[in-house]
Amino acid sequence: MEKTLKEKMITCLLVSLFILVAFVALFPVISLVVASLSPASDLMRYGLSGELFFSSFDFQNFQAIFGAEGSSYWQWYLNSIIISAVLIVLSLFFSSLVGYALAVYEFKGKRFVFILVLLILMIPFEILMLPLFRMMTAFSLVDSYFAVMLPLIVAPIAVFFFRQYSVGLPKELMEAARIDGCTEYGIFFRIMAPLMLPSFAAMAILQGLTSWNNFLWPLLVLRSNDMFTLPIGLATLLTPYGNNYQILFAGSVLSIIPIIILFLFFQRFFIAGLTSGGVKG
Structure with a gap:
């Protein structure tokens, strides 16, 4: 029973570690997606970050891609x-x-x-x-x-x-x-x-x-x-x-x-x- 509990603890630690590593690896992608949904003025003001400002999210950047630009x-x-x-x-x-x-x-x-x-x-x-x-x-x-x-x-x-x-x-x-x-x-x-x-x-x-x-x-x-x-x-x-x-x-x-x-x-x-x-x- 003690061995099984120890194995479970090790498994939980490994899973937590892998989740942390995955988040660190995905953070640049998350920041990129957030930046793509933010107006250019916000990028100039706040820079590239992973902070979520849902109120300012829009799809104008993607509309620009599908437009003449x-x-x-x-x-x-x-x-x-x-x-x-x-x-x-x-x-x-x-x-x-x-x-x-x-x-x-x-x-x-x-x-x-x-x-x-x-x-x-x-x-x-x-x-x-x-x-x-x-x-x-x-x-x-x-x-x-x-x-x-x-x-x-x-x-x-x-x-x-x-x-x-x-x-x-x-x-x-x-x-x-x-x-x-x-x-x-x-x-x-x-x-x-x-x-x-x-x-x-x-x-x-x-x-x-x-x-x-x-x-x-x-x-x-x-x-x-x-x-x-x-x-x-x-x-x-x-x-x-x-x-x-x-x-x-x-x-x-x-x-x-x-x-x-x-x-x-x-x-x-x-x-x-x-x-x-x-x-x-």
Whole structure:
């Protein structure tokens, strides 16, 4: 009985701790939502806080987004959706192929290629931006979707993750498929890829979040206002000559929606993909 009571106390303490941590993590989001429902004059007067002034809440900021003032915002939103969606699909396709090949096949230079992937993974992207920018300029791709996506299609972290996950795949299925006359591509797409669904889901969330929040690289290669992604577009609303808080805060709240949808869609595979990919191999 004493042990059971002690366990209950520990459980209550852990739950209380987790609730506190969750509140601390969610406080910036709560403050953002409160700011999006407050007039710009209140933001200038009180600043960004989590205090609730229900009497002053209104939806004028969101009305501004859906009005004429928000025309550029929706173009930025569309650009981010297109870039993120295409980048997720291409990154999962190519990175899974590379990671799978490094895990299940034996070929000359395999260890060297894997070490190269790890070395690139250790290099900060900021160091690679200048040569990548010169490459995009040489290809005349600046100020286009391709300039944003091309350097990020095969992500080292995704290759490493898929390689670690594929190491644990049953090789017996591959041998049985070869005996039945299945090609190597057929083995991957028809047999192994369905087994790798948790890893695809985990990487879809991580790559989608990275692409959606990417700021520095798109800022370097995009020039025109119509090509800006959402983070860059929202940043342009803050200038020394005036700040459009109405669009900024309401637009920031709406920018969270795609990531929430992406996570809810893949959440049942997310934890399984992260744990399996992290311990196998």
